[in-house]
Amino acid sequence: MSTPVVLIPGDGIGPEVTAATQAVVQAAGADLTWIEAPAGLGAAERLGDPLPNSTLDLIRQHRVALKGPCTTPIGKGFRSINVRLRQGLDLYASVRPIHSLPGVRGPYSNVDLVVVRENTEGLYSGMEHFVVPGVVEGLRLVTRSAAERIVRYAFELARQQGRRKVTFCHKADVLPLSDGLFLSTARAVADDYPFLGFEEIRVDQLCMELALDPTRFDVLVMENLFGDVISDLCAGLVGGLGLVPGANIGVRYSVFEAVHGSAPDIAGKGVANPIGLLRSAALMLEHIGQRKAAKRIEHAVVQTLQNARGLTRDLGGDGNTRTITEQLVANVGGAP
Numbered sequence: 001m002s003t004p005v006v007l008i009p010g011d012g013i014g015p016e017v018t019a020a021t022q023a024v025v026q027a028a029g030a031d032l033t034w035i036e037a038p039a040g041l042g043a044a045e046r047l048g049d050p051l052p053n054s055t056l057d058l059i060r061q062h063r064v065a066l067k068g069p070c071t072t073p074i075g076k077g078f079r080s081i082n083v084r085l086r087q088g089l090d091l092y093a094s095v096r097p098i099h100s101l102p103g104v105r106g107p108y109s110n111v112d113l114v115v116v117r118e119n120t121e122g123l124y125s126g127m128e129h130f131v132v133p134g135v136v137e138g139l140r141l142v143t144r145s146a147a148e149r150i151v152r153y154a155f156e157l158a159r160q161q162g163r164r165k166v167t168f169c170h171k172a173d174v175l176p177l178s179d180g181l182f183l184s185t186a187r188a189v190a191d192d193y194p195f196l197g198f199e200e201i202r203v204d205q206l207c208m209e210l211a212l213d214p215t216r217f218d219v220l221v222m223e224n225l226f227g228d229v230i231s232d233l234c235a236g237l238v239g240g241l242g243l244v245p246g247a248n249i250g251v252r253y254s255v256f257e258a259v260h261g262s263a264p265d266i267a268g269k270g271v272a273n274p275i276g277l278l279r280s281a282a283l284m285l286e287h288i289g290q291r292k293a294a295k296r297i298e299h300a301v302v303q304t305l306q307n308a309r310g311l312t313r314d315l316g317g318d319g320n321t322r323t324i325t326e327q328l329v330a331n332v333g334g335a336p
Protein backbone atom coordinates (compact mmCIF):
# COMPACT_ATOMS: atom_id res chain seq x y z
CA MET A 1 0.00 0.00 0.00
CA SER A 2 1.34 3.40 -1.00
CA THR A 3 2.16 5.67 1.97
CA PRO A 4 0.68 9.18 1.87
CA VAL A 5 3.25 11.89 2.67
CA VAL A 6 2.52 15.60 2.96
CA LEU A 7 4.90 17.62 0.77
CA ILE A 8 5.64 21.27 1.54
CA PRO A 9 7.80 22.77 -1.24
CA GLY A 10 8.38 25.99 0.76
CA ASP A 11 10.16 29.15 -0.44
CA GLY A 12 13.29 30.15 -2.36
CA ILE A 13 15.22 27.07 -3.48
CA GLY A 14 12.56 24.90 -1.78
CA PRO A 15 10.52 24.06 -4.90
CA GLU A 16 13.73 23.36 -6.89
CA VAL A 17 15.21 20.89 -4.39
CA THR A 18 11.77 19.38 -3.75
CA ALA A 19 11.23 18.54 -7.44
CA ALA A 20 14.73 17.04 -7.65
CA THR A 21 14.12 14.97 -4.51
CA GLN A 22 10.80 13.65 -5.82
CA ALA A 23 12.49 12.47 -9.02
CA VAL A 24 15.21 10.56 -7.17
CA VAL A 25 12.80 9.12 -4.58
CA GLN A 26 10.63 7.80 -7.40
CA ALA A 27 13.63 6.31 -9.19
CA ALA A 28 14.59 4.59 -5.92
CA GLY A 29 11.32 2.68 -6.05
CA ALA A 30 9.73 4.27 -2.98
CA ASP A 31 5.99 3.76 -2.78
CA LEU A 32 4.62 7.18 -1.78
CA THR A 33 1.62 9.35 -2.58
CA TRP A 34 2.61 13.01 -2.32
CA ILE A 35 -0.01 15.37 -0.91
CA GLU A 36 1.17 18.89 -1.61
CA ALA A 37 0.45 21.58 1.00
CA PRO A 38 1.38 25.27 1.19
CA ALA A 39 3.56 26.94 3.83
CA GLY A 40 6.00 29.84 3.83
CA LEU A 41 6.15 33.34 2.48
CA GLY A 42 4.35 32.27 -0.69
CA ALA A 43 1.46 30.87 1.37
CA ALA A 44 1.35 34.07 3.44
CA GLU A 45 1.04 36.18 0.28
CA ARG A 46 -1.55 33.93 -1.38
CA LEU A 47 -3.59 32.75 1.62
CA GLY A 48 -2.86 35.32 4.33
CA ASP A 49 -1.17 32.79 6.63
CA PRO A 50 2.38 31.39 6.29
CA LEU A 51 1.25 28.19 8.01
CA PRO A 52 -2.40 27.58 7.07
CA ASN A 53 -4.41 25.37 9.42
CA SER A 54 -5.27 23.18 6.43
CA THR A 55 -1.55 22.30 6.13
CA LEU A 56 -1.28 21.44 9.84
CA ASP A 57 -4.45 19.36 9.55
CA LEU A 58 -3.03 17.41 6.60
CA ILE A 59 0.09 16.57 8.62
CA ARG A 60 -2.10 15.55 11.58
CA GLN A 61 -4.08 13.30 9.25
CA HIS A 62 -1.15 11.65 7.48
CA ARG A 63 1.45 11.90 10.28
CA VAL A 64 4.50 12.35 8.04
CA ALA A 65 5.74 15.31 5.99
CA LEU A 66 8.71 16.27 3.85
CA LYS A 67 9.33 19.99 3.98
CA GLY A 68 11.36 22.45 1.94
CA PRO A 69 12.77 25.56 3.67
CA CYS A 70 10.49 28.49 4.50
CA THR A 71 11.61 32.12 4.55
CA THR A 72 11.12 34.10 7.75
CA PRO A 73 11.52 37.84 7.15
CA ILE A 74 13.94 39.29 9.71
CA GLY A 75 12.65 41.74 12.32
CA LYS A 76 9.11 42.11 10.92
CA GLY A 77 7.32 40.60 13.91
CA PHE A 78 6.60 37.54 11.76
CA ARG A 79 6.81 34.42 13.92
CA SER A 80 9.01 31.73 12.40
CA ILE A 81 6.92 29.16 10.55
CA ASN A 82 9.37 26.47 11.59
CA VAL A 83 9.02 27.30 15.26
CA ARG A 84 5.21 27.33 14.91
CA LEU A 85 5.24 24.01 13.09
CA ARG A 86 7.53 22.34 15.63
CA GLN A 87 5.57 23.65 18.60
CA GLY A 88 2.15 23.12 16.99
CA LEU A 89 2.84 19.45 16.24
CA ASP A 90 5.06 18.94 19.30
CA LEU A 91 7.97 17.81 17.16
CA TYR A 92 10.23 17.79 20.18
CA ALA A 93 13.37 16.20 18.79
CA SER A 94 15.42 17.63 15.96
CA VAL A 95 17.82 14.97 14.75
CA ARG A 96 20.69 15.77 12.40
CA PRO A 97 23.14 13.06 11.39
CA ILE A 98 26.54 14.51 10.48
CA HIS A 99 28.72 12.14 8.42
CA SER A 100 31.76 12.74 6.28
CA LEU A 101 30.98 11.78 2.69
CA PRO A 102 33.45 10.52 0.09
CA GLY A 103 34.78 13.02 -2.42
CA VAL A 104 33.64 16.03 -0.40
CA ARG A 105 36.33 18.53 0.48
CA GLY A 106 36.52 19.40 4.14
CA PRO A 107 38.90 19.54 7.07
CA TYR A 108 37.98 16.00 8.24
CA SER A 109 37.18 12.71 6.52
CA ASN A 110 35.84 10.54 9.34
CA VAL A 111 33.19 12.54 11.18
CA ASP A 112 30.22 10.46 12.32
CA LEU A 113 28.01 12.10 14.91
CA VAL A 114 24.37 13.00 15.52
CA VAL A 115 23.09 16.32 16.82
CA VAL A 116 19.91 15.93 18.89
CA ARG A 117 18.30 19.29 19.59
CA GLU A 118 15.39 20.15 21.87
CA ASN A 119 12.93 21.66 19.43
CA THR A 120 10.10 23.29 21.40
CA GLU A 121 11.48 25.42 24.26
CA GLY A 122 14.48 27.55 25.24
CA LEU A 123 14.88 31.03 23.81
CA TYR A 124 12.88 29.90 20.77
CA SER A 125 9.68 29.61 22.79
CA GLY A 126 8.85 32.93 21.16
CA MET A 127 8.08 34.73 24.41
CA GLU A 128 9.43 38.23 23.82
CA HIS A 129 7.91 41.53 24.83
CA PHE A 130 8.72 45.20 25.23
CA VAL A 131 9.07 46.15 28.90
CA VAL A 132 9.30 49.85 28.02
CA PRO A 133 10.32 51.40 24.67
CA GLY A 134 13.98 50.49 24.13
CA VAL A 135 13.91 47.48 26.45
CA VAL A 136 12.90 43.98 25.34
CA GLU A 137 12.68 40.91 27.52
CA GLY A 138 12.97 37.44 25.96
CA LEU A 139 12.17 34.40 28.08
CA ARG A 140 14.17 31.19 28.02
CA LEU A 141 11.84 28.36 28.95
CA VAL A 142 13.21 25.11 30.38
CA THR A 143 10.94 22.42 31.78
CA ARG A 144 12.07 19.21 33.41
CA SER A 145 9.66 17.18 31.28
CA ALA A 146 11.00 18.55 27.97
CA ALA A 147 14.61 18.22 29.16
CA GLU A 148 14.01 14.65 30.23
CA ARG A 149 12.34 13.52 27.02
CA ILE A 150 15.05 15.00 24.75
CA VAL A 151 17.93 13.51 26.73
CA ARG A 152 16.14 10.17 26.86
CA TYR A 153 15.59 10.40 23.10
CA ALA A 154 19.35 10.91 22.65
CA PHE A 155 20.20 7.88 24.79
CA GLU A 156 17.64 5.69 23.03
CA LEU A 157 19.03 6.79 19.65
CA ALA A 158 22.56 5.97 20.86
CA ARG A 159 21.40 2.54 21.99
CA GLN A 160 19.51 1.77 18.77
CA GLN A 161 22.36 2.90 16.53
CA GLY A 162 25.01 1.07 18.52
CA ARG A 163 26.76 4.28 19.53
CA ARG A 164 29.00 4.62 22.58
CA LYS A 165 28.51 8.00 24.16
CA VAL A 166 26.11 10.90 24.73
CA THR A 167 27.54 14.38 25.25
CA PHE A 168 25.29 16.92 26.93
CA CYS A 169 26.03 20.53 26.00
CA HIS A 170 25.07 23.42 28.29
CA LYS A 171 26.00 26.76 29.82
CA ALA A 172 25.00 25.99 33.39
CA ASP A 173 27.76 28.11 34.90
CA VAL A 174 26.21 31.31 33.52
CA LEU A 175 22.58 30.09 33.51
CA PRO A 176 22.53 28.20 36.80
CA LEU A 177 18.75 27.89 37.09
CA SER A 178 17.62 27.13 33.53
CA ASP A 179 20.62 25.11 32.36
CA GLY A 180 21.10 23.89 35.93
CA LEU A 181 17.70 22.20 35.70
CA PHE A 182 18.53 20.82 32.24
CA LEU A 183 21.90 19.50 33.47
CA SER A 184 20.59 17.81 36.62
CA THR A 185 17.81 16.23 34.54
CA ALA A 186 20.36 14.99 31.98
CA ARG A 187 22.46 13.43 34.75
CA ALA A 188 19.41 11.64 36.16
CA VAL A 189 18.51 10.22 32.72
CA ALA A 190 22.15 9.17 32.16
CA ASP A 191 21.95 7.07 35.34
CA ASP A 192 19.40 4.89 33.54
CA TYR A 193 21.99 4.07 30.83
CA PRO A 194 25.11 2.88 32.71
CA PHE A 195 26.18 0.88 29.63
CA LEU A 196 26.60 4.09 27.57
CA GLY A 197 29.15 6.85 28.14
CA PHE A 198 27.96 10.27 29.30
CA GLU A 199 29.87 13.53 29.33
CA GLU A 200 29.01 17.18 29.95
CA ILE A 201 30.51 20.11 28.08
CA ARG A 202 29.97 23.89 27.99
CA VAL A 203 28.72 25.12 24.63
CA ASP A 204 31.65 27.47 24.01
CA GLN A 205 34.15 24.72 24.75
CA LEU A 206 32.19 22.35 22.51
CA CYS A 207 32.63 24.78 19.58
CA MET A 208 36.39 24.74 20.06
CA GLU A 209 36.55 20.97 20.49
CA LEU A 210 34.43 20.43 17.36
CA ALA A 211 36.83 22.60 15.37
CA LEU A 212 39.86 20.74 16.77
CA ASP A 213 38.59 17.16 16.55
CA PRO A 214 34.92 16.36 15.80
CA THR A 215 35.68 12.64 15.57
CA ARG A 216 35.75 12.34 19.36
CA PHE A 217 31.99 13.00 19.53
CA ASP A 218 29.18 10.53 19.00
CA VAL A 219 25.71 11.78 20.05
CA LEU A 220 25.36 15.45 21.05
CA VAL A 221 22.24 16.60 22.89
CA MET A 222 21.33 20.17 23.78
CA GLU A 223 18.70 22.86 24.05
CA ASN A 224 17.12 24.67 21.11
CA LEU A 225 19.31 27.71 20.37
CA PHE A 226 22.60 25.88 21.01
CA GLY A 227 21.36 23.09 18.74
CA ASP A 228 20.54 25.49 15.93
CA VAL A 229 24.04 26.97 16.01
CA ILE A 230 25.93 23.72 16.59
CA SER A 231 24.13 21.90 13.77
CA ASP A 232 25.19 24.50 11.19
CA LEU A 233 28.73 24.38 12.58
CA CYS A 234 28.71 20.59 12.22
CA ALA A 235 27.34 20.89 8.66
CA GLY A 236 30.42 22.97 7.89
CA LEU A 237 32.66 20.14 9.11
CA VAL A 238 31.32 17.73 6.48
CA GLY A 239 30.97 19.86 3.35
CA GLY A 240 28.31 22.47 4.07
CA LEU A 241 24.61 23.12 4.35
CA GLY A 242 23.73 21.60 0.99
CA LEU A 243 24.44 18.06 2.22
CA VAL A 244 23.04 17.65 5.73
CA PRO A 245 19.60 16.10 6.36
CA GLY A 246 17.31 16.50 9.33
CA ALA A 247 14.25 15.09 11.04
CA ASN A 248 11.81 16.73 13.45
CA ILE A 249 10.30 13.92 15.48
CA GLY A 250 7.36 13.93 17.86
CA VAL A 251 5.30 11.25 19.52
CA ARG A 252 2.61 11.39 16.83
CA TYR A 253 4.03 13.28 13.87
CA SER A 254 7.32 13.77 12.06
CA VAL A 255 8.51 16.36 9.58
CA PHE A 256 11.71 15.78 7.60
CA GLU A 257 13.70 18.71 6.25
CA ALA A 258 17.24 19.71 5.30
CA VAL A 259 19.28 21.87 7.68
CA HIS A 260 19.64 24.70 5.15
CA GLY A 261 17.24 27.60 4.59
CA SER A 262 15.58 29.03 1.49
CA ALA A 263 18.89 30.47 0.17
CA PRO A 264 17.44 33.63 -1.44
CA ASP A 265 20.88 34.42 -2.93
CA ILE A 266 20.66 31.46 -5.33
CA ALA A 267 16.87 30.90 -5.54
CA GLY A 268 15.44 30.53 -9.04
CA LYS A 269 18.88 30.03 -10.62
CA GLY A 270 18.67 26.24 -10.79
CA VAL A 271 21.98 25.78 -8.94
CA ALA A 272 20.82 24.56 -5.50
CA ASN A 273 22.17 21.28 -4.18
CA PRO A 274 19.22 18.90 -3.53
CA ILE A 275 21.22 16.37 -1.47
CA GLY A 276 20.26 17.78 1.96
CA LEU A 277 16.56 17.38 1.23
CA LEU A 278 17.08 14.09 -0.60
CA ARG A 279 18.88 12.60 2.41
CA SER A 280 16.07 13.94 4.61
CA ALA A 281 13.69 11.99 2.37
CA ALA A 282 15.88 8.91 2.93
CA LEU A 283 15.55 9.39 6.71
CA MET A 284 11.79 9.63 6.20
CA LEU A 285 11.70 6.42 4.14
CA GLU A 286 13.66 4.67 6.88
CA HIS A 287 11.19 6.04 9.46
CA ILE A 288 8.16 4.68 7.60
CA GLY A 289 9.77 1.29 6.98
CA GLN A 290 10.76 1.69 3.30
CA ARG A 291 14.36 0.79 4.11
CA LYS A 292 15.32 -0.54 0.71
CA ALA A 293 14.54 2.74 -1.04
CA ALA A 294 16.32 4.67 1.73
CA LYS A 295 19.47 2.58 1.31
CA ARG A 296 19.39 2.99 -2.46
CA ILE A 297 19.24 6.77 -2.06
CA GLU A 298 22.19 6.85 0.37
CA HIS A 299 24.12 4.61 -2.05
CA ALA A 300 23.29 6.93 -4.97
CA VAL A 301 24.46 9.99 -3.00
CA VAL A 302 27.81 8.34 -2.20
CA GLN A 303 28.24 7.15 -5.80
CA THR A 304 27.39 10.58 -7.24
CA LEU A 305 29.85 12.35 -4.93
CA GLN A 306 32.56 9.78 -5.69
CA ASN A 307 32.11 10.06 -9.46
CA ALA A 308 32.19 13.88 -9.13
CA ARG A 309 30.20 14.42 -12.31
CA GLY A 310 27.50 17.09 -12.65
CA LEU A 311 28.06 18.35 -9.10
CA THR A 312 26.68 21.72 -7.99
CA ARG A 313 28.95 24.69 -7.28
CA ASP A 314 28.82 24.34 -3.48
CA LEU A 315 30.47 20.94 -3.99
CA GLY A 316 33.17 22.40 -6.20
CA GLY A 317 31.51 21.26 -9.43
CA ASP A 318 30.38 23.28 -12.44
CA GLY A 319 26.97 21.60 -12.75
CA ASN A 320 23.56 22.60 -11.47
CA THR A 321 20.42 21.13 -9.88
CA ARG A 322 19.44 19.41 -13.12
CA THR A 323 22.82 17.77 -13.77
CA ILE A 324 23.30 16.51 -10.21
CA THR A 325 19.73 15.16 -10.21
CA GLU A 326 20.41 13.28 -13.46
CA GLN A 327 23.47 11.71 -11.84
CA LEU A 328 21.52 10.80 -8.69
CA VAL A 329 18.73 9.20 -10.74
CA ALA A 330 21.25 7.25 -12.82
CA ASN A 331 23.09 6.04 -9.72
CA VAL A 332 19.94 5.09 -7.83
CA GLY A 333 19.12 2.84 -10.78
CA GLY A 334 22.44 1.02 -10.36
CA ALA A 335 22.07 0.63 -6.61
CA PRO A 336 21.71 -2.88 -5.17
Ligand code: NAI
Nearest residue numbers: 069070071072082241242260261262263265266272273314
Ligand atom coordinates in the same frame (compact mmCIF):
# COMPACT_ATOMS: atom_id res chain seq x y z
P1 NAI B 1 20.47 29.47 4.09
O1 NAI B 1 20.73 28.12 4.62
O2 NAI B 1 19.27 29.67 3.28
O3 NAI B 1 21.75 29.94 3.23
C1 NAI B 1 23.06 30.09 3.76
C2 NAI B 1 24.08 29.95 2.61
O4 NAI B 1 24.17 28.59 2.19
C3 NAI B 1 23.70 30.76 1.37
O5 NAI B 1 24.87 31.27 0.78
C4 NAI B 1 23.08 29.72 0.46
O6 NAI B 1 23.20 30.01 -0.91
C5 NAI B 1 23.84 28.45 0.83
N1 NAI B 1 22.98 27.27 0.67
C6 NAI B 1 21.98 26.89 1.50
N2 NAI B 1 21.40 25.78 1.04
C7 NAI B 1 22.03 25.46 -0.10
C8 NAI B 1 21.87 24.40 -1.05
N3 NAI B 1 20.92 23.46 -0.91
N4 NAI B 1 22.68 24.37 -2.12
C9 NAI B 1 23.65 25.28 -2.28
N5 NAI B 1 23.85 26.31 -1.42
C10 NAI B 1 23.05 26.39 -0.34
O7 NAI B 1 20.46 30.44 5.36
P2 NAI B 1 20.04 31.98 5.47
O8 NAI B 1 20.50 32.73 4.26
O9 NAI B 1 20.49 32.39 6.80
O10 NAI B 1 18.46 31.97 5.52
C11 NAI B 1 17.61 32.25 4.40
C12 NAI B 1 16.17 32.10 4.82
O11 NAI B 1 15.90 30.74 5.15
C13 NAI B 1 15.76 32.92 6.06
O12 NAI B 1 14.50 33.49 5.81
C14 NAI B 1 15.66 31.89 7.17
O13 NAI B 1 14.71 32.25 8.14
C15 NAI B 1 15.20 30.68 6.39
N6 NAI B 1 15.56 29.39 7.03
C16 NAI B 1 14.62 28.41 7.00
C17 NAI B 1 14.88 27.17 7.49
C18 NAI B 1 13.82 26.14 7.40
O14 NAI B 1 12.79 26.34 6.80
N7 NAI B 1 14.05 24.98 7.97
C19 NAI B 1 16.18 26.86 8.12
C20 NAI B 1 17.14 27.94 8.06
C21 NAI B 1 16.80 29.17 7.55
Ligand code: MG
Nearest residue numbers: 228229232259
Ligand atom coordinates in the same frame (compact mmCIF):
# COMPACT_ATOMS: atom_id res chain seq x y z
MG1 MG C 1 19.20 26.77 11.62
